[in-house]
Amino acid sequence: MGRSPSRSSDISLKKGPWxxxxxxxxxxxxxxxxxxxxxxxxxxxxxxxxxxSCRLRWTNYLRPDIKRGNFSSDEEQIIIDLHSLHGNSVxxxxxTCAYRWSTIASHLPGRSDNEIKNFWNTNLRKKxxxxxxxxxxxxxxxxxxxxxxxxxxxxxxxxxxxxxHADQVNQKIQxxxxxxxxxxxxxxxxxxxxxxxxxYNLIQAGGCINGIDPLQLQELSYxxxxxxxxxxxxxxxxxxIYMNSMETIPENLVNQTNGxxxxxxxxxxxxxxxxxxxxxxTANLMNSISSMHIPNQTIASNCIETWGNLIDDDASSYLxxxxxx
DNA sequence: AATAGGTCCAACCGCGGCGAG
DNA sequence: GCTCGCCGCGGTTGGACCTAT
Numbered sequence: 001m002g003r004s005p006s007r008s009s010d011i012s013l014k015k016g017p018w019x020x021x022x023x024x025x026x027x028x029x030x031x032x033x034x035x036x037x038x039x040x041x042x043x044x045x046x047x048x049x050x051x052x053s054c055r056l057r058w059t060n061y062l063r064p065d066i067k068r069g070n071f072s073s074d075e076e077q078i079i080i081d082l083h084s085l086h087g088n089s090v091x092x093x094x095x096t097c098a099y100r101w102s103t104i105a106s107h108l109p110g111r112s113d114n115e116i117k118n119f120w121n122t123n124l125r126k127k128x129x130x131x132x133x134x135x136x137x138x139x140x141x142x143x144x145x146x147x148x149x150x151x152x153x154x155x156x157x158x159x160x161x162x163x164x165h166a167d168q169v170n171q172k173i174q175x176x177x178x179x180x181x182x183x184x185x186x187x188x189x190x191x192x193x194x195x196x197x198x199x200y201n202l203i204q205a206g207g208c209i210n211g212i213d214p215l216q217l218q219e220l221s222y223x224x225x226x227x228x229x230x231x232x233x234x235x236x237x238x239x240x241i242y243m244n245s246m247e248t249i250p251e252n253l254v255n256q257t258n259g260x261x262x263x264x265x266x267x268x269x270x271x272x273x274x275x276x277x278x279x280x281x282t283a284n285l286m287n288s289i290s291s292m293h294i295p296n297q298t299i300a301s302n303c304i305e306t307w308g309n310l311i312d313d314d315a316s317s318y319l320x321x322x323x324x325x
Numbered sequence: 326a327a328t329a330g331g332t333c334c335a336a337c338c339g340c341g342g343c344g345a346g
Numbered sequence: 347g348c349t350c351g352c353c354g355c356g357g358t359t360g361g362a363c364c365t366a367t
Contacts, residue, residue, distance in 0.1 A: 015337070039352060041345050055354080056336065077366090102355070117356075 014048045018057055022047060026054055026060055060112045067110030071119055075108055079116060080124060082107055083140040 029045035035058070036044075038051035047054060060066075069081070082104040101120075103112035108116065125135045132140055 017335075037352080038354095051352080052338090052354090053336075060335070101358080112333080121357095239365095249344055325356080 012048070013050050013053075014052070018061075021050070023057070023062060026058060030058065056114075060114045065110055066112065071111075071123075074266055075111070076124065078107060079120065080138075081126075083120065083124075083135075 025045050025047055029041065033044070035041065038055045040120075040289055041047075041054050042049050044056070082098070101117045105111055105113040105116050120135075121183075128135045129137075134140065
């Protein structure tokens, strides 16, 4: 399998930003003679550039049908949909659809693959992350560290009071939901209690810190539909389930240690969370946790600390109140 | 007003696929 | 079957621009 020799070492060829004069030469040549061989084009057009550079300049910037300006919401949605469809780029001889960005670009007339790639990396990727979605898999985020990083550290309470958007509430819930999903499948080696016990520890700790009923916090771990209406009805829909399940834990099976409760019997664990992620996603998540090489107790305490930070501020208090009003 | 840090995007780079000889 | 040269891909970089302090 041959490979083209690197031309990066050829210092006689110009690199960097294109000048107006170079652009004009390239446009004039292609308009008169067509593209032909990119390798031979620079010489013929009188350009001191490599063929690759000319091709890139033409396809990404100079070709007449190129569309400039911001992406519309329709284009945005198409990119997200196609990206979830095509996934990561895998070069495969047996498939006709091997390239992600070029395939997506073919569905968006006037947009280059480079432009779409840049738009994805600078806008859409972050947008999905903020929504608790893993951009690569389009599944709920499975990386525990990433999840914690996504938790907002501070939100302007005045802004909250005036302009609290439903999607912000949902995004926050999605992140919390994912965290609980992670914790809800991790065993606690020291106590013998299962992960749900750990989730409960976490929630209980959060409740202790902020004076909020931990049961209410736990309700947040249930997936909610992406509209505020479902959030408003959450306590009615899930509250009873939780109250019932919690009431079944006999007091003698609940330990009190440093203000943190933990169940000592799997039988009395909290209900299994409704899956927010696919089985594959959850498996990846568990692998991710395994690879962290952090003692369980450390994770638990980190969680508690993070959770405490999350809810122990004015803005977040406002959030919880907002959800349960 | 100055400047440090963050964001965006055009362009570059290295690599793999593929056709021709 | 192997080598060579070209094409085009995804990932990365560097500098211009923007924003916050």
